[in-house]
Amino acid sequence: MMAFLEFSNISKGYPGVQALSDISFSVEKGAVHGLMGENGAGKSTLIRILSGDQPADTGTITIDGQAQNYRSVRDAFNAGVIVIHQELQLVPELTVAENLWLGRFPARSGIIDRRTLMDTVRKRLDEIGIDVDPSAKVATLSIGARQMVEIAKAVMLDARVIALDEPTSSLSSRESEVLFAMIEKLKAKGTVILYVSHRLDEIFRLCDSMTVLRDGKLAANHTRLADTSRSQIISEMVGREISNIWGWRERALGETRLTVDQLSGAKLPEPISFSVRKGEILGFFGLIGAGRSEMARLLYGADSRSGGTVSIDGETVAPNDPKRSINAGMVLCPEDRKFEGIIQGRSIRENIAISSRRHFSPMGILNTRKESALADTYIAKLRVRTPSARQDIVNLSGGNQQKVILGRWLSEQGIKVLVIDEPTRGIDVGAKSEIYEILYELASSGMAIIVISSELPEVMGISDRIMVMCEGRVAADVPRAAFDERAILTAALPDKSTAGANSIQE
Ligand SMILES: Nc1ncnc2c1ncn2[C@@H]1O[C@H](COP(=O)(O)OP(=O)(O)OP(=O)(O)O)[C@@H](O)[C@H]1O
Ligand SMILES: [Mg+2]
Known part of the structure; x- marks a missing residue:
């Protein structure tokens, strides 16, 4: 031909x-x-x-x-x-x-x-x-x-x-x-x-x-x-062998950090309850539209809940107010980072250093030397491909922009609960493993982490426990020892009778 x-x-x-x-x-x-x-x-x-x-x-x-x-x-x-x-x-x-x-x-x-x-x-x-x-x-x-x-x-x-x-x-x-x-x-x-x-x-x-x-x-x-x-x-x-991109290893889990009790909202037909311990990575798996992002937005206060309580280290978090969630130590890194996160015309360093917390305040960008140094660390850790940290973020490739915005959330100081939606979307296989390493480090330091992902190998690869959602409901809660691809997939499918006939992305 x-x-x-x-x-x-x-x-x-x-x-x-x-x-x-x-x-x-x-x-x-x-x-x-x-x-x-x-x-x-x-x-x-x-x-x-x-x-x-x-x-x-x-x-x-x-x-x-x-x-x-x-x-x-x-x-x-x-x-x-x-x-x-x-x-x-x-x-x-x-x-x-x-x-x-x-x-x-x-x-x-x-x-x-x-x-x-x-x-x-x-x-x-x-x-x-x-x-x-x-x-x-x-x-x-x-x-x-x-x-x-x-x-x-x-x-x-x-x-x-x-x-x-x-x-x-x-x-x-x-x-x-x-x-x-x-x-x-x-x-x-x-x-x-x-x-x-x-x-x-x-x-x-x-x-x-x-x-x-x-x-x-x-x-x-x-x-x-x-x-x-x-x-x-x-x-x-x-340009190198990557034998195990997940790199998961056993971590000591501490006391309960986040408690979610009977959380409900417009898009969740049934109230949801669960808790996450210090050092624990809880994966939320489901097909797109299963209600995972909705759950996260309710939890964080970005959407108004109709009932339930959320507490961190035993203290109730005021509902329906992201600012107060952040003050209580919880951040949500949204799935749609591109639209919600990029500050055009600013450097990569500033885009990381602005901090998700201050992103909400009218003070804008306060770029102290310490923050710049932290930003540079994350540029290196996440392998952001750029000639300089001072480069305008719009000149980066799509995946590198994703990494920068992710860096802003991951480098946030004093966080107790990190909720991260589709952490590696658009990110290459080499950088993925770096991101997982950062999540393990954060978990080891006592953070409670919720990872939402549509990629089953990823959720299974990095989570200590998985909650499977289907049509706005929790369909299964599976500890790592019981992870089973077929069972998790079956739980995630709306029409359980067709389980196995369907396959999902990745
Ligand atoms: N307008 C621009 N000014 C300066 N550098 C640019 C510009 N557009 C792209 N680049 C650089 O060119 C290189 C290639 O970028 P490109 O967008 O082609 O990558 P890609 O393979 O599509 O990556 P991704 O998987 O992240 O989408 C990157 O280093 C990027 O920063
Ligand atoms: Mg591209």
Whole structure:
């Protein structure tokens, strides 16, 4: 088979960073090609060059034998290239249908017949298998639903080449399945798909071939993915063997630190009670939408509870007020760190040092030398890839931004209870193990930690105990000695009769 999409000697530098050096590889027609690498390895940069958004310093992209020298996103679009970026591109103020329409007829500016638009879009979404209301404003949709709209846009445009940059990072397992089915269909039509992900399971499931980037260089190219193994790819990515990324070990647990008694709220049909001891890591597992994040928000006071009490070291925490929760020693690191956390135009160091506590106060950034030093420690610990701690956070790769915001919460002093939602989303396999180490250190110092995750291997890998949630209820409470993948998964599935037939992400 002939190469349909070809990258030849692509290089790209930013001030202080060589993001890509001399990258060459090709993809056959109708193939799904994976792109993996650590945070900051250059994946999104390559995708941005393919999208016409940014020019390469040197090198050529060839599509179907024709060298492309496009200068803009429009040129790339006309050449049949559609890219779904890591950071979503939809216009939040417009409806789903309007957003899709914008993409479908980019040149058109005339008056749109609303009824026809809604009907057409609804029909097309049904065909593709996406369940969103075309008349809903994008701003009102969950991140997962937005992602699906973005993907629908690419499918509807009939591209020759589609690049997806971490498309499943905010999708539920059901949404992911819809996406995978779409990818299979596109593949059958001969579309070339470039697929960026940190999830090896997805790469092995979907891809025919793949490329590994490391520090902007081509670390490996596998023309037949079937001939290679996961551990080989991991070591190609990180440049070292990682035998046990979890690194869990027995910890002495102290007295009860956090007690939650009959906590209830609008999104929890049944009150929830549990406690966490000093030094304990309690995992909350469930499918997306199982109520874990809702539980965390109620616990922390970000949402109003309808009943129940929360206490830390025997002292009741005032309800429905995050500030008072923080004063009582509890912080919540939210799942949606990107939207809730990044302070644009500020350095990496400031973004860590601001401290989640002061983030709420009007005093703003007080960057003392001690805090800067602490920030630098976390930049190193979390392996944030940057030429300088003074770099503006917006210039970091997506995963490195995640690490910085995570660093803000992890470096917070005087915390007794840490609630952390999806700690490693978008983070590469090498840095994951560093994050787990930090959690163990914090636990060993007496913190009670609640980790919410949709990745079963992660929850099983790092927790001392797991509470499984399903449809807003606690479905199981499992001590580490009794961890069993199948049992936990079964408890998490809404329709228990189909247990085993379904599998979840990762
Ligand atoms: N506008 C910019 N200015 C300066 N440096 C940049 C800019 N954009 C990207 N970089 C740097 O280029 C390198 C590659 O970034 P890129 O976004 O391609 O990484 P990535 O592989 O997509 O990582 P991730 O898995 O975190 O998304 C990083 O070191 C990043 O900090
Ligand atoms: Mg990226």
